[in-house]
Amino acid sequence: MRLHVVNHPLVSHKLTVLRNQDTDSPTFRRLTDELVTLLAYEATREVRVEPMDITTPVGPTTGVHLAQPKPMVVPILRAGLGMLDGMMRLLPTAEVGFLGMVRNEQTLAASTYAERLPEDLSGRQCYVLDPMLATGGTLAAAIQFLTMRGADDITAICLLAAPEGVDNLEAALGDHAVPVTVVTAAMDEKLNDKGYIVPGLGDAGDRLYGVAH
Numbered sequence: 001m002r003l004h005v006v007n008h009p010l011v012s013h014k015l016t017v018l019r020n021q022d023t024d025s026p027t028f029r030r031l032t033d034e035l036v037t038l039l040a041y042e043a044t045r046e047v048r049v050e051p052m053d054i055t056t057p058v059g060p061t062t063g064v065h066l067a068q069p070k071p072m073v074v075p076i077l078r079a080g081l082g083m084l085d086g087m088m089r090l091l092p093t094a095e096v097g098f099l100g101m102v103r104n105e106q107t108l109a110a111s112t113y114a115e116r117l118p119e120d121l122s123g124r125q126c127y128v129l130d131p132m133l134a135t136g137g138t139l140a141a142a143i144q145f146l147t148m149r150g151a152d153d154i155t156a157i158c159l160l161a162a163p164e165g166v167d168n169l170e171a172a173l174g175d176h177a178v179p180v181t182v183v184t185a186a187m188d189e190k191l192n193d194k195g196y197i198v199p200g201l202g203d204a205g206d207r208l209y210g211v212a213h
């Protein structure tokens with residue numbers, strides 16, 4: 001597994017505002033959107049393209065366009081939905097599939113409650129969107145799901161990751177044949193005893209959309 005922590009002053013600045021408990025939901029949503037576009041720029045460095053002949057007003061040249069099959073963007077509901085528009089701004093012709101997953105706040109085990117994805121993801125590059133990589137259980141299950149459908153290259157974009165979650169994810173992937181990359185805006189200190197990222201930003205879904213229950 002490859003890990004890429006995006007080191008950029010604008011990313012750090014926006015993340016600081018996002019972390020602040022005084023930041024309201026509308027601002028939190030806007031900053032999430034802006035941050036994802038910056039992270040997506042890094043995360044799509046290896047998106048597959050193929051040559052394309054065009055003619056400029058001055059003459060012929062060869063450029064590139066996105067290769068087929070198109071990349072698949074997979075937001076993990078609920079909080080990952082807040083990252084979708086920012087991602088699609090950069091990859092407007094990508095397709096979107098949905099995974100609904102929730103972590104049991106007592107056991108911290110992830111379960112899947114919704115799925116809307118093609119049966120066959122063979123040959124597809126997949127971009128998984130989830131703001132928080134905490135214990136890593138949710139992302140590990142999502143990656144396993146996409147791999148079982150045939151995805152052959154997976155990049156996860158997260159706002160924050162915890163070291164314990166990255167270690168757990170690496171262990172869960174084992175000698176995974178499929179390349180997996182995690183792109184994050186920051187690697188935080190640790191998890192607390194409730195499985196929350198420290199210093200983190202709290203519950204990303206609640207801060208985006210309000211308290212779920």
Ligand SMILES: O=P(O)(O)OC[C@H]1O[C@H](OP(=O)(O)OP(=O)(O)O)[C@H](O)[C@@H]1O
Pocket residue numbers: 076077078079080101102103104108110130131132133134135136137138139165195203204205206212
């Ligand atoms: O790495 P993990 O320990 O698995 O935790 C991370 C998951 O927890 C949050 O989702 P949550 O279960 O709160 O659902 P929500 O998006 O509906 O709020 C977050 O958006 C991740 O999906």
Ligand SMILES: O=c1cc[nH]c(=O)[nH]1
Pocket residue numbers: 132134195196197198200201202203204205
């Ligand atoms: O810190 C955390 C951990 C899991 N889910 C969140 O939304 N925040």
Ligand SMILES: [Mg+2]
Pocket residue numbers: 079203204205206
């Ligand atoms: Mg939540």
